[in-house]
Amino acid sequence: MDKDQSFLFAGIHFDRKKFAGDFVKFRQENKDAVEESGLAVVEEGSSEASAKDKKRGRKRKAGSLDSVDGFNVFKSSKKAPEDLDDEKKGDESDVAARQRKEFYRKLERDAVMRKKFNVHVSGSDIPSPLQDFTELRTRFRCKSYLLRNIAELGFSEPTPIQRQAIPVLLSGRECFACAPTGSGKTLSFVCPILIKLKRASKDGIRAVILCPTKELAAQTTRECRKLTRGSKFRTKLMNKALLRNPDLSKLHGDILISTPLRLRLAIKKRKMDLSKVEYLVLDESDKLFELGLLKQIDSIVKACSNPSIIRSLFSATLPDFVEDLARTIMHDAVRVIVGRKNTANESVKQKLVFAGSEEGKLLALRQSFSESLNPPVLIFVQSKERAKELYGELALDNIRASVIHSDLSQIQREDAVDDFRAGKTWVLIATDVIARGMDFKGVNCVINYDFPDSAAAYIHRIGRSGRAGRNGEAITFYTEEDIPLLRNVANMMVASGCEVPSWIMTLPKRKWRKHRPKRESISINPRE
Numbered sequence: 001m002d003k004d005q006s007f008l009f010a011g012i013h014f015d016r017k018k019f020a021g022d023f024v025k026f027r028q029e030n031k032d033a034v035e036e037s038g039l040a041v042v043e044e045g046s047s048e049a050s051a052k053d054k055k056r057g058r059k060r061k062a063g064s065l066d067s068v069d070g071f072n073v074f075k076s077s078k079k080a081p082e083d084l085d086d087e088k089k090g091d092e093s094d095v096a097a098r099q100r101k102e103f104y105r106k107l108e109r110d111a112v113m114r115k116k117f118n119v120h121v122s123g124s125d126i127p128s129p130l131q132d133f134t135e136l137r138t139r140f141r142c143k144s145y146l147l148r149n150i151a152e153l154g155f156s157e158p159t160p161i162q163r164q165a166i167p168v169l170l171s172g173r174e175c176f177a178c179a180p181t182g183s184g185k186t187l188s189f190v191c192p193i194l195i196k197l198k199r200a201s202k203d204g205i206r207a208v209i210l211c212p213t214k215e216l217a218a219q220t221t222r223e224c225r226k227l228t229r230g231s232k233f234r235t236k237l238m239n240k241a242l243l244r245n246p247d248l249s250k251l252h253g254d255i256l257i258s259t260p261l262r263l264r265l266a267i268k269k270r271k272m273d274l275s276k277v278e279y280l281v282l283d284e285s286d287k288l289f290e291l292g293l294l295k296q297i298d299s300i301v302k303a304c305s306n307p308s309i310i311r312s313l314f315s316a317t318l319p320d321f322v323e324d325l326a327r328t329i330m331h332d333a334v335r336v337i338v339g340r341k342n343t344a345n346e347s348v349k350q351k352l353v354f355a356g357s358e359e360g361k362l363l364a365l366r367q368s369f370s371e372s373l374n375p376p377v378l379i380f381v382q383s384k385e386r387a388k389e390l391y392g393e394l395a396l397d398n399i400r401a402s403v404i405h406s407d408l409s410q411i412q413r414e415d416a417v418d419d420f421r422a423g424k425t426w427v428l429i430a431t432d433v434i435a436r437g438m439d440f441k442g443v444n445c446v447i448n449y450d451f452p453d454s455a456a457a458y459i460h461r462i463g464r465s466g467r468a469g470r471n472g473e474a475i476t477f478y479t480e481e482d483i484p485l486l487r488n489v490a491n492m493m494v495a496s497g498c499e500v501p502s503w504i505m506t507l508p509k510r511k512w513r514k515h516r517p518k519r520e521s522i523s524i525n526p527r528e
C-alpha cells in the first residue's frame with residue numbers, strides 16, 4: 001500500500017501554498033482518524049518525538065544528499081539505477097512503517113500510564129510522562145546534584161503531577177496544572193527550572209516563583225534551597241531586608257521567590273529588572289488571580305518581558321475563569337489535571353459536626369480534646385479577632401497552642417509556624433492566611449471551627465492534612481447559619497469518597513458566595 005502510494009505520488013510536487021485550504025483539511029482528516037482509534041490525545045506525540053521527527057526530516061534531507069555519495073559508492077555495482085531506486089523506496093517505506101508503529105505504541109504506553117496515575121492532559125504534542133526519576137538524566141540530562149538531592153529528600157518515585165508536569169515544562173511548553181493538595185506540585189515546577197537553567201549565572205534573575213503569602217514564599221525558598229544543594233544556583237527570597245536595597249537592578253541570584261506585592265514594589269521602587277526571566281511560576285494561581293492581586297500580577301507579567309519566557313500555573317483548585325484569563329497570555333499551553341479538578345484530597349477523612357451554637361462549638365472542641373488530642377492539630381477560624389479569642393480560651397485549658405493571623409509581626413508569624421513545625425505547640429489556630437500551600441508534616445487533624453467561605457477555602461484548609469500520601473482527618477463544625485451552604489461541602493465530601501448523612505444531600509443546592517456570617521463571640525466567660 002505504502003509502496004503504491006509512494007509510486008502514485010512519485011514526482012508530484014504538492015504546492016502547499018496554493019492548496020493550503022485542502023492541505024489543512026487533509027491534516028484534519030488524518031487527525032480525526034487517529035482520534036477515532038482511541039489513542040489518547042490526538043496529537044499526543046511527545047515533543048521529543050516531534051523533535052526526533054524534525055531530526056528525521058533533517059536526516060531525510062541529509063539522506064538525499066547522502067544518496068549522491070551512495071550513488072558514487074555503488075557506481076561500480078552491476079545493478080541498474082532503477083532497481084536501486086525501487087529497493088531504496090522499499091527500505092524507506094519499511095522504515096516509515098516501523099517508525100509509525102513505534103509512534104502509536106508510544107502513544108498507547110503514555111495513555112496507559114496516564115490512566116494508571118489518573119492524569120488527564122489536553123493540548124497538542126504532549127510529552128510522555130516520566131516512568132521514574134532516573135529518566136530526568138536519560139531524557140533530560142539532569143545533573144547528578146539534583147538527582148542526589150531528590151533522593152536525599154526521600155522521594156523514591158515521582159508523584160502523578162511530577163510525572164507529567166515536569167516533562168511538559170522541560171520540553172519548553174507553558175502549562176496549567178491542577179493536582180490535589182500535598183501532591184508535590186512544588187518539585188513539579190522547581191525541578192524543570194533547575195534543569196533548564198543548566199548553570200548559575202551572573203546575568204540576574206532568570207526564574208521567578210510567585211506565592212500568595214509570605215509564609216508560602218519562605219517555605220518554597222527553603223524547598224528550593226534543599227534542591228539546589230551542591231550546585232551554584234542561588235535562590236533569593238524577596239523579604240523586607242532585600243526590599244530595603246535601593247537598587248535591585250544588579251541583584252545576584254538565579255531564582256527569585258516573592259509575593260506579588262513585594263515584587264511589584266521592587267519593580268516600581270527598586271529598579272528590579274525582570275527582562276531576563278525565562279521561567280515564571282504562579283503558584284496557587286487562582287489565589288493570585290483574585291481581584292485584589294490581579295493588578296500586581298499584571299505588572300509583574302509585563303515586567304517579565306523576555307519573549308521566550310515559559311509561564312506556568314499551579315494549584316489544587318483551578319476555576320474556569322483563571323484558565324480563561326491565563327489563556328489570554330499563554331501560548332499553546334498544556335493542561336495537566338490529576339484526578340478531578342477542584343476536589344478535596346481523598347486521603348483526608350472528612351466529617352461534619354453540628355455544634356448548634358458558638359458555645360456548642362467550644363464545648364465540642366474541649367470535649368474532643370479531653371477525649372483524645374492527637375497533635376498536631378490545625379484549627380481554622382474566619383477572622384483574626386476570632387483567632388485571638390479562641391487562642392485565649394485554649395490557653396485557659398493549658399493546651400499548648402499558638403496562633404497566626406495578619407495582626408502579628410512577621411517574626412511572630414514565623415515563630416508560630418516554626419513552633420508548630422517543631423512540635424513545640426500542639427495546636428495552631430489560624431485564619432485562611434496559612435490555608436494555602438503550607439506543608440506541615442503529619443498534621444493529624446484539621447478543624448474548621450468556622451465554616452469555610454468558599455469551596456476553594458475548604459479544599460485548601462483540609463489539604464493541610466493528608467499530605468504526601470499520608471492519611472488525615474478533617475472536621476467541619478456547623479451551626480444554623482451555615483446550613484444553607486452545608487450541601488456544598490457535603491458534595492465535595494461525597495466526591496472524595498466520604499460519607500454524608502442522607503438528609504444533607506436533600507438540601508437545596510446553593511451557589512457559593514462569600515460566607516462570613518457575623519458570629520457571636522467565642523469567649524463564653526468574660527475575662528480580665
Ligand SMILES: Nc1ncnc2c1ncn2[C@@H]1O[C@H](COP(=O)(O)OP(=O)(O)OP(=O)(O)O)[C@@H](O)[C@H]1O
Pocket residue numbers: 154155156157158159162179180181182183184185186187315316436437438439463467468
Ligand atoms: N516524589 C515525592 N515523593 C514523596 N514525597 C514527596 C514527593 N514530592 C514531594 N513530596 C513531599 O510531599 C509534600 C507535599 O508537597 P508540596 O508542598 O509540593 O505539595 P503541593 O501539591 O504543592 O500542595 P499544596 O496544594 O497544598 O500547595 C512535601 O512534604 C514534599 O516534601
